[in-house]
Amino acid sequence: MTVMPHWLSKQSFLQPDKSAVEYKDGSFVTFRELERRSKEMAGVLYNMGVREKDHVAILSPNDPSFMEIVYGLSYLGARVVLLNVRLTSQELLYQVNDAEASLLLFEPSQSDKVESLREELQVVSFSDLEGKATVPGLKEEIDLDEVFTMMYTSGTTGNPKAVLHTYGNHWFSAISSALNLGLTQDDKWLLNLPVFHISGFSTLMKNVIYGMTIEFHESFEEDEVLRSMKERGVTMISGVSVMLERLIDVVAKEDIPSSFRCFLLGGGPATKHLLERAQDKNIPVFQTYGMTETTSQIATLAPQDAVRKLGSAGKALATASLYIEAEKGYVGEIMVAGPMVSEGYYKKERRQGRFFATGDMGYLDEEGFLYVSGRKKEMIISGGENIYPAEIENVLAGVEGVEEIAVAGVSDETWGEVPAAFVSGRNVKREAIISRCKHGLARYKHPAYIFRVPQLPRNASNKVLKRRLVEMVEAGDLDELE
Amino acid sequence: MTVMPHWLSKQSFLQPDKSAVEYKDGSFVTFRELERRSKEMAGVLYNMGVREKDHVAILSPNDPSFMEIVYGLSYLGARVVLLNVRLTSQELLYQVNDAEASLLLFEPSQSDKVESLREELQVVSFSDLEGKATVPGLKEEIDLDEVFTMMYTSGTTGNPKAVLHTYGNHWFSAISSALNLGLTQDDKWLLNLPVFHISGFSTLMKNVIYGMTIEFHESFEEDEVLRSMKERGVTMISGVSVMLERLIDVVAKEDIPSSFRCFLLGGGPATKHLLERAQDKNIPVFQTYGMTETTSQIATLAPQDAVRKLGSAGKALATASLYIEAEKGYVGEIMVAGPMVSEGYYKKERRQGRFFATGDMGYLDEEGFLYVSGRKKEMIISGGENIYPAEIENVLAGVEGVEEIAVAGVSDETWGEVPAAFVSGRNVKREAIISRCKHGLARYKHPAYIFRVPQLPRNASNKVLKRRLVEMVEAGDLDELE
Numbered sequence: 020m021t022v023m024p025h026w027l028s029k030q031s032f033l034q035p036d037k038s039a040v041e042y043k044d045g046s047f048v049t050f051r052e053l054e055r056r057s058k059e060m061a062g063v064l065y066n067m068g069v070r071e072k073d074h075v076a077i078l079s080p081n082d083p084s085f086m087e088i089v090y091g092l093s094y095l096g097a098r099v100v101l102l103n104v105r106l107t108s109q110e111l112l113y114q115v116n117d118a119e120a121s122l123l124l125f126e127p128s129q130s131d132k133v134e135s136l137r138e139e140l141q142v143v144s145f146s147d148l149e150g151k152a153t154v155p156g157l158k159e160e161i162d163l164d165e166v167f168t169m170m171y172t173s174g175t176t177g178n179p180k181a182v183l184h185t186y187g188n189h190w191f192s193a194i195s196s197a198l199n200l201g202l203t204q205d206d207k208w209l210l211n212l213p214v215f216h217i218s219g220f221s222t223l224m225k226n227v228i229y230g231m232t233i234e235f236h237e238s239f240e241e242d243e244v245l246r247s248m249k250e251r252g253v254t255m256i257s258g259v260s261v262m263l264e265r266l267i268d269v270v271a272k273e274d275i276p277s278s279f280r281c282f283l284l285g286g287g288p289a290t291k292h293l294l295e296r297a298q299d300k301n302i303p304v305f306q307t308y309g310m311t312e313t314t315s316q317i318a319t320l321a322p323q324d325a326v327r328k329l330g331s332a333g334k335a336l337a338t339a340s341l342y343i344e345a346e347k348g349y350v351g352e353i354m355v356a357g358p359m360v361s362e363g364y365y366k367k368e369r370r371q372g373r374f375f376a377t378g379d380m381g382y383l384d385e386e387g388f389l390y391v392s393g394r395k396k397e398m399i400i401s402g403g404e405n406i407y408p409a410e411i412e413n414v415l416a417g418v419e420g421v422e423e424i425a426v427a428g429v430s431d432e433t434w435g436e437v438p439a440a441f442v443s444g445r446n447v448k449r450e451a452i453i454s455r456c457k458h459g460l461a462r463y464k465h466p467a468y469i470f471r472v473p474q475l476p477r478n479a480s481n482k483v484l485k486r487r488l489v490e491m492v493e494a495g496d497l498d499e500l501e
Numbered sequence: 502m503t504v505m506p507h508w509l510s511k512q513s514f515l516q517p518d519k520s521a522v523e524y525k526d527g528s529f530v531t532f533r534e535l536e537r538r539s540k541e542m543a544g545v546l547y548n549m550g551v552r553e554k555d556h557v558a559i560l561s562p563n564d565p566s567f568m569e570i571v572y573g574l575s576y577l578g579a580r581v582v583l584l585n586v587r588l589t590s591q592e593l594l595y596q597v598n599d600a601e602a603s604l605l606l607f608e609p610s611q612s613d614k615v616e617s618l619r620e621e622l623q624v625v626s627f628s629d630l631e632g633k634a635t636v637p638g639l640k641e642e643i644d645l646d647e648v649f650t651m652m653y654t655s656g657t658t659g660n661p662k663a664v665l666h667t668y669g670n671h672w673f674s675a676i677s678s679a680l681n682l683g684l685t686q687d688d689k690w691l692l693n694l695p696v697f698h699i700s701g702f703s704t705l706m707k708n709v710i711y712g713m714t715i716e717f718h719e720s721f722e723e724d725e726v727l728r729s730m731k732e733r734g735v736t737m738i739s740g741v742s743v744m745l746e747r748l749i750d751v752v753a754k755e756d757i758p759s760s761f762r763c764f765l766l767g768g769g770p771a772t773k774h775l776l777e778r779a780q781d782k783n784i785p786v787f788q789t790y791g792m793t794e795t796t797s798q799i800a801t802l803a804p805q806d807a808v809r810k811l812g813s814a815g816k817a818l819a820t821a822s823l824y825i826e827a828e829k830g831y832v833g834e835i836m837v838a839g840p841m842v843s844e845g846y847y848k849k850e851r852r853q854g855r856f857f858a859t860g861d862m863g864y865l866d867e868e869g870f871l872y873v874s875g876r877k878k879e880m881i882i883s884g885g886e887n888i889y890p891a892e893i894e895n896v897l898a899g900v901e902g903v904e905e906i907a908v909a910g911v912s913d914e915t916w917g918e919v920p921a922a923f924v925s926g927r928n929v930k931r932e933a934i935i936s937r938c939k940h941g942l943a944r945y946k947h948p949a950y951i952f953r954v955p956q957l958p959r960n961a962s963n964k965v966l967k968r969r970l971v972e973m974v975e976a977g978d979l980d981e982l983e
């Protein structure tokens with residue numbers, strides 16, 4: 020059992036007047052003020068009946084109240100169930116029941132969706148969180164073994180499961196990232212990823228664990244990102260490829276101040292084209308590999324290796340271990356361990372032993388750099404050969420005119436399965452894709468079909484729904500690209 | 502149980518070609534090479550019979566072999582007993598027996614002292630550590646709960662006790678320091694404090710936990726320190742007041758490069774005079790409070806507060822808690838907790854509960870800054886008033902001509918005890934001391950006697966032996982200052 024002072028109280032004590040959270044309009048909240056508000060919120064929530072170990076769900080986009088509610092719950096020792104605002108009422112119903120939440124707090128914009136949930140549990144709008152109360156005994160200490168958050172994994176198949184994150188998972192994740200990226204008094208992290216996903220939430224954790232200022236945006240807007248870097252001293256940002264693309268489109272090389280030191284890129288490998296464009300624009304890109312179960316990144320590739328090790332997610336962080344369930348050099352399931360890896364899912368399977376089977380396939384090169392080949396369950400077996408859709412997707416993502424690309428297996432009388440490509444983009448040409456395949460992929464990996472789609476179907480977490488694509492093929496709903 | 506990859510193996514994997522240890526002559530050892538040598542050393546030690554959980558004592562000044570021997574033992578899962586080279590054979594005998602060491606490894610310069618120990622245990626010189634062997638199963642993972650080192654506390658009274666340090670104590674200490682001081686790729690820490698004390702050993706831990714280059718000196722030489730800062734990119738250094746004094750004497754303001762960012766000052770509060778001189782010379786001084794039992798610093802004062810909070814040791818680090826066993830604002834025993842605090846002493850008392858009673862007295866000011874008043878057992882009770890020698894020492898340390906000063910209680914018929922001052926320094930004048938007392942100390946704290954000593958008697962850890970001073974007074978061996 021490792022115990023330490025509550026992160027927010029401690030930062031409020033160490034640097035009371037430092038700005039904890041800044042906003043686009045220049046307003047800010049100091050650590051002392053964030054602590055004061057969070058403790059006041061703890062009083063409000065206590066008055067509403069929230070007690071230690073209670074499960075309280077939050078349904079909120081990136082809203083300034085989010086932090087004080089989360090820390091208010093933390094001061095009460097309650098667990099926070101984070102809900103995705105893109106979910107339907109039906110999906111929310113499943114999750115609040117599965118999580119055994121006794122209370123749902125929602126940001127006012129979400130009011131329509133929660134109406135039908137009122138029969139199931141207490142439902143309260145952020146705008147009704149008022150009043151004052153003294154709580155007998157706020158939790159001024161954190162036990163790293165206690166569960167802090169529950170986040171549903173965005174599986175594209177099956178029912179979602181709540182990943183349990185202890186305080187320790189969050190703390191070791193933040194510390195491991197600092198050991199990798201370094202830490203200075205001038206660091207300022209831009210948060211515009213959703214706070215209900217680990218990608219955004221982990222930035223909140225760095226905020227209070229490091230005592231680092233964050234800039235808080237409601238959503239990603241490339242112009243605002245640029246302004247934050249140029250005018251407001253943002254030095255680090257997390258994002259996915261599409262954000263990096265959009266940022267590159269609006270920035271000139273001179274725009275990037277030398278103080279900007281990290282674009283932490285998650286959500287799958289980047290294309291060479293994108294990395295080269297980023298390099299041209301002086302944006303230092305750190306590619307990462309991680310998931311909800313690893314409490315965000317568990318492996319990272321430094322910018323100096325970005326082009327040399329194209330497509331790699333780098334090496335496991337200082338506190339983490341990683342191996343491939345296969346013979347040396349071969350593709351196999353990626354196995355990870357470390358103090359940031361979740362114990363498992365609420366009321367469902369717990370991790371057996373130290374290593375977590377990620378469900379992702381990958382391999383290590385001779386220097387030990389990780390390459391992710393795709394999801395285990397997405398693997399296509401064609402004529403006895405294993406084919407990983409992500410590999411084909413990576414090769415084709417840079418083809419002229421391609422806006423989105425996905426690859427999935429479709430059944431085939433001869434080969435069992437064959438890969439099919441699904442492409443969006445007005446100006447994309449069949450020959451361009453075939454020509455790239457000839458250059459970059461073994462014959463058996465060439466897509467047997469190239470289908471045109473207006474856009475890829477995605478779930479609430481923005482993951483492509485490949486099953487739906489296959490169903491559309493089977494239903495004869497798609498045309499081949501010409 | 503928190504497990505992570507072995508720190509040295511991990512750094513060797515992450516940055517194989519980075520220099521781990523650099524020397525004054527410009528030579529260096531990379532992380533890969535340090536790992537290779539340490540594993541080779543593990544083989545040599547295994548051949549000599551060292552096994553998991555064995556206690557192996559090391560008697561060595563700052564010698565380059567020290568690191569590979571320590572990590573070699575770590576790869577075998579053995580515990581390292583660190584011995585002070587200033588000890589006599591008699592004292593060493595006590596410690597190797599108390600620690601139940603099965604093997605003593607000594608650096609050749611220590612050969613005379615270990616002769617008489619050969620009857621007690623296996624004794625081997627560093628120069629005989631040769632050969633090759635393959636170890637079945639090196640420890641490639643670290644369990645933070647396992648004991649790594651044992652260091653004897655340098656009590657001025659009673660028998661020494663071995664403080665147990667787990668890997669976790671060392672890891673959390675290093676991390677907490679990084680959260681306080683920050684961490685960059687360019688950091689380079691100068692190590693010239695003894696490696697057998699926590700002050701020096703903790704720099705070795707930062708070396709492999711951060712993956713930070715250190716520069717390794719045999720001992721403190723102010724000219725070499727200056728050269729390291731100016732020519733070899735050293736950015737941080739730990740030391741005590743006398744080292745800072747000597748450094749200040751040889752540096753000009755222009756000598757300190759802007760890259761130098763921290764002089765971590767331990768071993769008791771600094772005088773205002775010293776801090777002002779450091780400020781004049783552009784040396785950023787971080788005053789600290791810590792001890793072997795807290796695995797080095799547990800509280801730190803940042804340079805920007807150094808003069809405003811003169812004499813303070815700052816605030817407890819991010820993961821640590823600290824309170825005073827007294828009513829608010831009053832002096833009482835300093836109580837500390839945190840994952841860097843030792844569980845206790847080998848075969849002796851273990852910590853009860855979360856907090857460790859330091860045996861030091863102190864108070865917190867209204868902003869929560871810690872002021873250390875002295876050792877609990879050194880406290881003087883004079884006419885019902887508590888007097889802390891350190892407070893008087895701090896006031897008098899800046900008096901013209903004073904080289905060393907110590908204060909201790911001597912018995913007195915009227916008051917029970919009265920404080921006596923012991924002063925060295927050729928040109929120190931009685932009036933100067935009395936005049937400073939009048940300005941800076943309540944009447945009851947004025948020393949009733951001011952004795953002249955050629956130099957203060959100290960133990961192997963450089964702590965002043967106050968009991969001996971009192972004995973000299975009682976024997977009539979000292980003259981009062983004129």
